[in-house]
Amino acid sequence: MERIAVLTSGGDSPGMNAAIRAVVRKGHHHGLDVIGVQRGYTGLIQGDFITMELGSVGDIIHRGGTILRSARCEEFRTPEGREKAVSNLQQHGIGGIVVIGGDGSFRGAQHLTALGYPTIGVPGTIDNDIPGTDFTIGFDTAVNTVIQNIDRIRDTASSHERTYIVEVMGRDAGDIALWAGLADGAESILVPEAPYELDDIVERLARGDRRDKKHSIIVVAEGAGNAFEIGKKIKEKTGEETRVTVLGHIQRGGSPSAFDRVLASQMGANAVDLLLAGEHDKMVAIRNNEITAINFDTAFSMKHQPDMSMYDLASILAI
Amino acid sequence: MERIAVLTSGGDSPGMNAAIRAVVRKGHHHGLDVIGVQRGYTGLIQGDFITMELGSVGDIIHRGGTILRSARCEEFRTPEGREKAVSNLQQHGIGGIVVIGGDGSFRGAQHLTALGYPTIGVPGTIDNDIPGTDFTIGFDTAVNTVIQNIDRIRDTASSHERTYIVEVMGRDAGDIALWAGLADGAESILVPEAPYELDDIVERLARGDRRDKKHSIIVVAEGAGNAFEIGKKIKEKTGEETRVTVLGHIQRGGSPSAFDRVLASQMGANAVDLLLAGEHDKMVAIRNNEITAINFDTAFSMKHQPDMSMYDLASILAI
Amino acid sequence: MERIAVLTSGGDSPGMNAAIRAVVRKGHHHGLDVIGVQRGYTGLIQGDFITMELGSVGDIIHRGGTILRSARCEEFRTPEGREKAVSNLQQHGIGGIVVIGGDGSFRGAQHLTALGYPTIGVPGTIDNDIPGTDFTIGFDTAVNTVIQNIDRIRDTASSHERTYIVEVMGRDAGDIALWAGLADGAESILVPEAPYELDDIVERLARGDRRDKKHSIIVVAEGAGNAFEIGKKIKEKTGEETRVTVLGHIQRGGSPSAFDRVLASQMGANAVDLLLAGEHDKMVAIRNNEITAINFDTAFSMKHQPDMSMYDLASILAI
Amino acid sequence: MERIAVLTSGGDSPGMNAAIRAVVRKGHHHGLDVIGVQRGYTGLIQGDFITMELGSVGDIIHRGGTILRSARCEEFRTPEGREKAVSNLQQHGIGGIVVIGGDGSFRGAQHLTALGYPTIGVPGTIDNDIPGTDFTIGFDTAVNTVIQNIDRIRDTASSHERTYIVEVMGRDAGDIALWAGLADGAESILVPEAPYELDDIVERLARGDRRDKKHSIIVVAEGAGNAFEIGKKIKEKTGEETRVTVLGHIQRGGSPSAFDRVLASQMGANAVDLLLAGEHDKMVAIRNNEITAINFDTAFSMKHQPDMSMYDLASILAI
Secondary structure, rough: OOEEEEEEEOOOOHHHHHHHHHHHHHHHHOOOOOEOOOHHHHHHHHHHEOOOOOHHOOOOOOOOOOOOOOOOHHHHHHHHHHHHHHHHHHHOOOOOEEEEEEEEHHHOOOOOOOOHOOOEEEEEEOOOOOOOOOOOEHHHHHHHHHHHHHHHHHHHHHHHHHEEEEEOOOOOHHHHHHHHHHHHOOOEEEOOOOOOOOOHHHHHHHHHHHHOOOOEEEEEHHOOOOOHHHHHHHHHHHHEEEEEEEEEHHOOOOOOOHHHHHHHHHHHHHHHHHHHHHOEEEEEEEOHHHHHHHHHHHHHHHOOOOOOHHHHHOOOOOO | OOOEEEOOOOOOOOOOHHHHHHOOOOOOOOEEEEEEEOOHHHHHHHHEEEEEHHHHHHHOOOOOOOOOOOOOOOOHHHHHHHOOOHHHHHHOOOOOOEEEOOHHHHHHHHHHHHHOOOEEEEEEOOOOOOOOOOEEHHHHHHHHHHHHHHHHHHHHHHHHHOEEEEEEEEOOOOHHHHHHHHHHOOOHHHHOOOOOOOOHHHHHHHHHHHHOOEEEEEEEEHHOHHHHHHHHHHHHHHOOOOEEEOHHHHHOOOOOOHHHHHHHHHHHHHHHHHHOOOOOOOEOOOEOEEEEEEEEEOOOOOOOOOOOHHHHHHHOOOO | OOOOEEEEEEOOOOHHHHHHHHHHHHHHHHOEEEEEEOOOHHHHOOEEEEOHHHHOOOOOOOOOOOOOOOOOOOHHHHHHHHHHHHHHHOOOOOOOEEEEOOOHHHHHHHHHHEEEEEEEEEEEEOOOOOOOOOOOOOOOHHHHHHHHHHHHHHHHHHHHHOOOEEEEOOOOOHHHHHHHHOOOOOOOEEOOOOOOOOOHHHHHHHHHOOOOOEEEEEEEEHHHHOHHHHHHHHHHOOOOEEEEEEEEHHHHOOOOOHHHHHHHHHHHHHHHHHHHHOOEEEEEEEEOOEEEEEEEEHHHHHHOOOHHHHHHHHHHOOO | OOOOEEEOOOOOOOOOOHHHHHHHHHHHHHHOEEEEEEEOOOHHOOOOOOEEEEHHHHHOOOOOOOOOOOOOOOHOHHHHHHHHHHHHHHHHHOOOOEEEEEEHHHHHHHHHHOOOOOEEEEEEEEOOOOOOEEEOOOOHHHHHHHHHHHHHHHHHHHHHOOOEEEEEOOOOOOHHHHHHHHHHHOOOOEEEOOOOHHHHHHHHHHHHHHHHOEEEEEEEEHHHHHHHHHHHHHHHHOHHHHHHHOOOHHHHOOOOOHHHHHHHHHHHHHHHHHHHHHOOEEEEEHHHHHHHEEEHHHHHHHOOOOOOHHHHHHHHHHO
């Protein structure tokens, strides 16, 4: 193999740049040319390729987002689109590709493999919802962004002795809500993985009141319900006003945390090693604190499950 | 005067604790007893008073919120409520009171003055919407919170080449939107003080597209329109999706900035000087970079106006 | 067991408060009284005990330092001191104690065990130098503090195209230097665990120059050499000035990261479970991403070793 | 005038990029070509010029440092050097230049004026030590960086009940020390502008001890004494150990604060207006909260003096 490519796809996450840098520098270390594909699968189809020299990834390890940008690509869902992509890769003499993104992006990568093209995935998404890896690149940063902002809300919640409902990202996975809720001592945490009764939430609020708590914070994963509606229902049950904040897109950006920079560096480098070892159709993963690899199919056959012991622990500690 | 009181009222703002500390310490420096009134005017009516020793305000200069807490108080709107308040103050031998809050809180203070009771106001609100002072305590921190979060959004906006609409606080005043928009290079800034045409916004987006800008950010003060509706209208006009984030209550909290800690310290100390000098019915202010005082009535007869030269400048620089 | 105690000892680290909170709340959950011992072993000898109600640990999960404070204690090194300590514990009917601190603190804990007193250790130190656990409470926060500050130095280094030497904590362990160096793309990382040749550093600087790097950053663990002397030697070899910054005590403080808050919560709660299960003379640990426990003696027989694969990776990626 | 140039010189400061952006965008707004000169006066002599299109200053408003870089330049101290500089400017048809930097940089600018060349200065330095302007670009950010780090030190100082000495930048001016000291409630602040007696510091420490303060922080401007020596002397007088941290170069970098971004935008734009109005030999300034201009000679005839009322206030409030 003399030349490899790298792209980012799907929602961006902090640390993607560190992963790109690792692929490029590790590639050069092994004497490879490295090609950057712009805007994910769109650039693959359009042949929007740039040569990545050593200096092209200088001064990006600490920046959020992705210098290669990302985009949705309808055309890649068609056989014609994919054939164009593989044809572009082959014309440029590219022997393998590293796809940094979420599970949607990896299903795209599998289509390339099906056409005989070696791909390695690197899990990058703030949601931590990719099965087969304990952590994804960007998750740690997103949780830290959330808790820094809940810390701010806590100031004003204490001053006014009110209940605040904070909606965080996580359509299918409650990881961000769970970590942030435990880390911020939230009175209630609502995640898609656990059913909840409004009465329990209300009961916890009442208990907090009785022991003279200055404020209550309820963290809601977007997949577990709409924060405004939960607020409305609490009002109906208790007569008490709540305040609602939807953190939104601020969770996707920001300078990556140390953990995400290190994880991204390790995973990006490992992806190059895997390509050089002739591997394909695999995702780099971290499991039990070790960098490893897992077949896409094996990963997809698993179901991501957050550590629900944290859910119980949070409930005990925020009493 | 041997004893003074201090309370915080209205929405909390970062730096209120630094102002409380300044009142307490400056009071003690002049040999005064200082009484803290809890929960604003509610505590005044209920006689919820605590003695503030030197140590009671230790380690709070850097904390958001207010240790004296704040609350709305319907009862204070009645003559009976106010008389109870003054009676409590007199019974405790309190010769004057410092009210830290917004203009609503100062109108309350004026009612005390009308009953013959000396009050001094200290302007604390993130909105910077109090006439008669160039800056209010908490505004600088709120703007910094906003720009740090827009910086995060910028990462993801660049990666996806999208338009983001960010709604910030400011029901009647566009100061936060104006400062944050200029400081963050926002393509468009919508404030209550300036009418806007959707066509201009769309034209600015189109111009950015033509010169290949990677992203566009529109900052909207809540008083200038609903971010979601603006997004919908842009979609109708251009066919392009936008992303909307409402920053919400995170703008009220957080550790105060250096500017707010210094301003709060100066204003709190000045309020004590004014009481000792026999002044009353005045608000401490900063005008032209100088700490001064202004009669409540004079202040209320003015209209707060943000520096609209910043509006024009932002428009030129974000081209 | 009806009553347990908790103390913090040795250098403080961010997350200790979250661990105290977890011990107190988990203890109450199981119907235990929880006693806080002030100033580490000093308070144990002096009987400086406070009852920790549920509310006593409210609003501390996000604060650096330790509300129980910490201190060195010479008297605890004497048999008399220790007997006084155990006697105090027994008089107060305290059936077990959780010691949050570093390995020095755990050796103290072992002395209590030797006197028949059940102790459980929770590893809290920014240095990550405790054998038997992959991570200690406070390490992740310290690394993030370091990289945020190196990011600042990077701005000025780029502007002036200079070499900066940054000394970080780590007398015996290079973990902070290693993580921060990899996370910040440092050109060279000097740790106590790896010998280095000045010529290699100089050669890396020269290589960076040749490929027109805008700046170079050298991260030095304090145990690997004095930053000023390394700067002087580089000057002698190359004629080029360097700039030196010793980050110092800012690394110990700050609001804990999400990782540290979660780890501290899990470890503190686990310590209570262990005491209730009749365990003693053990340290809570995280190994392979799982909370577990390890005998003090087993831990002390091991040698802490940072992941040196990170060292090699950093060297490849910062080329 | 059809073409102007901009350079940054001297120590970099956060907000310089925002100022560059303002010069470029405002220049284009008025139909001017804008040339960027690299590495300050060095680039002027070497003709190291780049054309600054609108997009060249995209996405830099929030970045520390200076994209035009900075360097010391011995050659510019010679008449030959300066003539080369002016000759380069004229050959490129550049009708005026904006110099962003400190007073050393402005003396360089005056030499260009003496050769008949129109120059306008924009004050950029973290030290706030330029006479004639209330604030310089970068000062507000530096003070915020300092207080965020002193907040961290405060955690560990409280936990160990110790005295910390923090040395901050300011060889000739105590502004950073004064603002940070007041903003952080430092027990003592040492600045070059005010003599101090060690006995007073010791007396303040003792007073703090008596009223059971948990920690003491002494902020020292580098021009007011060496932090380590002050620590040694306190040890001699009191027998008590202190801890010393020298914040160093982290104060120069970091994303600029809102205040600095706005100030830089206003000043950069104003500099272009001044050039277009035929002005020269002037520095843009902010005085009494208003953007204005002042002759270099007038500014240099004044002496920068920090607001010493803050010194007295800090002393009263940190009692």
